[in-house]
Ligand SMILES: Nc1ncnc2c1ncn2[C@@H]1O[C@H](COP(=O)(O)OP(=O)(O)OP(=O)(O)O)[C@@H](O)[C@H]1O
């Protein structure tokens with residue numbers, strides 16, 4: 001520690017490579033959110049369904065996603081499925097693990113948003129001659145969007161940070177993976193990881209700031 | 222014309238309407254009074270088909286409300302309803318609250334819908350609030366907006382369910398004035414109300430509900446001046 005001399009120049013020279021990695025990170029995060037939101041809606045509907053056979057697996061999914069480490073979820077997607085003969089590439093396993101996690105958290109967010117909107121809103125719409133689906137789309141959905149927007153963007157930030165767990169399943173093209181490789185080649189551990197942390201930080205802050213701005217523009221009531 | 226014939230309605234084991242018969246003619250204003258839980262609100266939500274009934278019939282202009290073949294969405298366009306809780310759509314401005322169904326249900330253009338909405342909102346005294354969100358309105362203003370929203374669909378009938386009960390006393394007057402105006406214009410109305418003065422002054426007939434039965438119905442003078450049934454007398458002596 002005491003004879004460690006900082007060598008930032010080498011780290012900065014690797015910056016373009018790291019930023020390429022950051023793009024992959026964003027790509028995984030965005031994809032995992034799109035997949036996660038789709039499954040979140042399905043899970044939320046299933047958990048509200050009358051059938052136990054729909055409710056039970058959906059509840060299990062949400063419980064595991066929310067109460068076990070994300071690392072475990074990504075491991076299961078890679079090594080767990082691997083032992084059943086289903087081999088996912090590091091990219092696919094990381095994506096699947098994070099999407100699984102996103103779906104669990106977001107389904108609870110969506111369910112909470114739905115519960116927050118009283119039935120009387122639908123009744124008022126139906127009284128004006130709207131069909132059930134139409135009233136849901138025109139009256140309930142926009143209100144759900146407002147309630148769940150910032151929590152969903154929080155999950156996006158969380159998804160971005162979770163991508164760093166990909167190194168444990170051999171992912172080497174995202175920001176964490178690239179950084180790990182650079183470190184292995186040069187042993188400039190502190191410099192590379194500090195730089196990577198700054199990049200994660202800037203992305204996370206930018207996403208949250210943009211979300212706040214968008215929320216302020218979109219939801220004027 | 223709304224024809225209600227021997228309507229029975231239960232929630233589970235609880236029978237809430239026990240054989241209601243009532244006919245409301247075009248242009249008539251009927252007030253419904255009665256104790257809490259006597260089935261007044263339930264009757265209104267049965268008339269526009271929000272609630273199913275067990276037996277009997279409700280026929281609106283020749284269409285049986287609860288027949289399987291009835292297009293309820295279409296039928297509801299001619300039966301407006303305003304609830305005790307205003308049910309404003311919080312994510313839409315006052316103007317948009319009114320134009321939503323005009324555009325999405327009646328298929329009117331934005332321009333036409335806004336013209337109708339602005340006229341109706343002016344009618345209830347909200348002409349200067351078009352761009353405001355309901356969260357910024359007082360209860361009385363929200364309720365008048367809900368009335369304008371129902372009126373904009375040009376319904377043939379309007380059902381009012383205790384539209385002043387959730388309001389502060391000083392705001393009740395402005396909403397009742399709106400209802401009076403409507404009655405004078407010849408709108409067909411069924412008003413569930415606790416406002417006895419309103420029921421006496423505005424309605425053609427007053428119906429008294431008691432434990433799921435329409436115990437008595439008649440002209441306001443008769444119901445308030447010379448009620449025949451002991452339940453009616455007791456109810457009226459308690460509210461006054
Ligand atoms: N959706 C429902 N499910 C079960 N019971 C209900 C439902 N709606 C109303 N009830 C019951 O039906 C009875 C009649 O209710 P209703 O709301 O029609 O009375 P009301 O005359 O309008 O009373 P209030 O003056 O208090 O508004 C009450 O006992 C009520 O608890």
Ligand SMILES: [Mg+2]
Pocket residue numbers: 261262263382383
């Ligand atoms: Mg009621």
